[in-house]
Amino acid sequence: RSRVQSNVLLVMGAVFIMVVVLRPSAENQASETKAEIDYALNQILEHAPVVVNTPPGASVLGNPNAPITIHEFSDFQCPFCRRGAVMMNQLLARYEGKIKVIFMPFPLDQACNRMITRPMHPYSCELARSAFCAEKNGKFKAVYERIFEDQEILKADSAKKIPLEYGITDDALKACLDSEPAKQFISQSIEEGLRLKVGATPTFFINGRMVDVALPIESWDRLITSVQ
Numbered sequence: 074r075s076r077v078q079s080n081v082l083l084v085m086g087a088v089f090i091m092v093v094v095l096r097p098s099a100e101n102q103a104s105e106t107k108a109e110i111d112y113a114l115n116q117i118l119e120h121a122p123v124v125v126n127t128p129p130g131a132s133v134l135g136n137p138n139a140p141i142t143i144h145e146f147s148d149f150q151c152p153f154c155r156r157g158a159v160m161m162n163q164l165l166a167r168y169e170g171k172i173k174v175i176f177m178p179f180p181l182d183q184a185c186n187r188m189i190t191r192p193m194h195p196y197s198c199e200l201a202r203s204a205f206c207a208e209k210n211g212k213f214k215a216v217y218e219r220i221f222e223d224q225e226i227l228k229a230d231s232a233k234k235i236p237l238e239y240g241i242t243d244d245a246l247k248a249c250l251d252s253e254p255a256k257q258f259i260s261q262s263i264e265e266g267l268r269l270k271v272g273a274t275p276t277f278f279i280n281g282r283m284v285d286v287a288l289p290i291e292s293w294d295r296l297i298t299s300v301q
Contacts, residue, residue, distance in 0.1 A: 114296070125281060128262050131177065136173055138173075146177045148274040151275065157274075181274060187267075196227055200220055203246075206245075207236050271285075272285075279296050
């Protein structure tokens with residue numbers, strides 16, 4: 074079973090980490106954290122939904138006709154995005170047929186993202202194009218999960234090597250990886266994120282409502298119920 078699918082405990086631990094000052098007791102800290110999460114949920118649900126334009130060729134996980142759409146603005150080299158991918162796979166299993174996740178690459182890499190003005194994630198633009206090429210060859214889910222699984226050991230040539238392990242031919246990958254359609258797709262996804270004021274990764278939009286804070290799965294349950 075994929076580590077991206079099975080690491081829910083890691084997510085559950087990570088999503089509760091917040092910046093806090095000294096608290097008088099662990100009990101009070103837990104209570105305040107729950108209050109903060111409830112406040113964040115209310116803020117998300119109170120804001121009017123926006124239209125998220127999906128670039129042609131975007132990858133969809135789950136039922137394409139599902140009533141709940143989650144756009145996932147993500148960077149393959151972002152540790153929190155890996156945790157976000159775990160959460161999305163948990164939700165897809167939990168709400169089978171009821172939600173779809175649309176992957177929206179938002180590399181924090183100055184090579185393709187005009188918002189980035191200093192070196193950050195030097196492989197992420199090419200990794201995003203690699204995932205696009207995997208979609209073109211019917212292998213997106215496997216490549217998407219593998220890249221996140223290998224996040225801590227990614228190298229400059231990972232974008233070229235990983236797809237080959239899933240049956241994509243070297244010729245097909247070379248023809249796609251640096252092609253104008255691949256570059257255009259990544260650019261469209263980034264520009265849509267900038268239009269929507271995405272300032273960090275991961276950022277999600279659930280039926281048009283922005284989620285840019287870490288939430289436990291129970292909070293996602295409430296969101297999914299509320300936006301149906």
